[in-house]
Amino acid sequence: WKQIERGFIGFMMLLTIGAVVYVFRLSRQTEAVTQEKEQNLAALQQSEERLRRIATNLPHSMIYQYLLRPDGSVAYPYVGPNCHALFEVEAEALMRTPTLLIDLIHPDDRPALFQSIAESARTLSPWQWKSRFLMPSGTLKWFQGASIPEKQANGDILWDGLMTDITVSKKIEEALAERMHLAALRADVGVALTRSETLRGGLQSSAEAMVRHLDAAFARIWTLNDAQQVLELQASAGLYTHLDGSHGRVAV
Numbered sequence: 001w002k003q004i005e006r007g008f009i010g011f012m013m014l015l016t017i018g019a020v021v022y023v024f025r026l027s028r029q030t031e032a033v034t035q036e037k038e039q040n041l042a043a044l045q046q047s048e049e050r051l052r053r054i055a056t057n058l059p060h061s062m063i064y065q066y067l068l069r070p071d072g073s074v075a076y077p078y079v080g081p082n083c084h085a086l087f088e089v090e091a092e093a094l095m096r097t098p099t100l101l102i103d104l105i106h107p108d109d110r111p112a113l114f115q116s117i118a119e120s121a122r123t124l125s126p127w128q129w130k131s132r133f134l135m136p137s138g139t140l141k142w143f144q145g146a147s148i149p150e151k152q153a154n155g156d157i158l159w160d161g162l163m164t165d166i167t168v169s170k171k172i173e174e175a176l177a178e179r180m181h182l183a184a185l186r187a188d189v190g191v192a193l194t195r196s197e198t199l200r201g202g203l204q205s206s207a208e209a210m211v212r213h214l215d216a217a218f219a220r221i222w223t224l225n226d227a228q229q230v231l232e233l234q235a236s237a238g239l240y241t242h243l244d245g246s247h248g249r250v251a252v
Contacts, residue, residue: 106132
């Protein structure tokens, strides 16, 4: 019995040591798994913070996600923090009511928007678009949108995109275009006045140049008859080309 007792005690000691080793190893493994989870969570938080900072610091731009469902309904799963600064609408409000952004688009530009979205959804091709927006404050802004669509397993189409305020560049573009039109107008008027054999011929060519370069409906040029104190119509171009009538001589 003593040998059996000693053997049993030895077995129990080995079993206890084994259990302690197992618990120690399990504890180490649990600690390693917990540490890995904490590291992954920290990395995820850093990634989210990095994305938030990028989204916030994008100059005059907003990143977003636009979702089109098979039934035609839409949503904004994500809207960048610059939403209010650009559109005077809170990001949370836009995610709750997606039509808020559509309502800001200039009415004349909406048909082209809907057509471009439908085409991008049909072909899954990149979406690009420019439009005027009427802000709640009454300000007119120009925006350029660009996004990449991806069809989801449930049939939804999700666009990851960027909206950029291009108002300043549009104003510069329009100013340059106006300067070019005026420069071309001055050149054509100069040629008309120097090459025409008669004053009336030169003025008629000048009126035609004004209609052409200024996109005017019509243009008329009078000269002053100082002796009779009347304006005499010398040229008319565009919608009205006749020189006779009550507008032919205007008292001053």
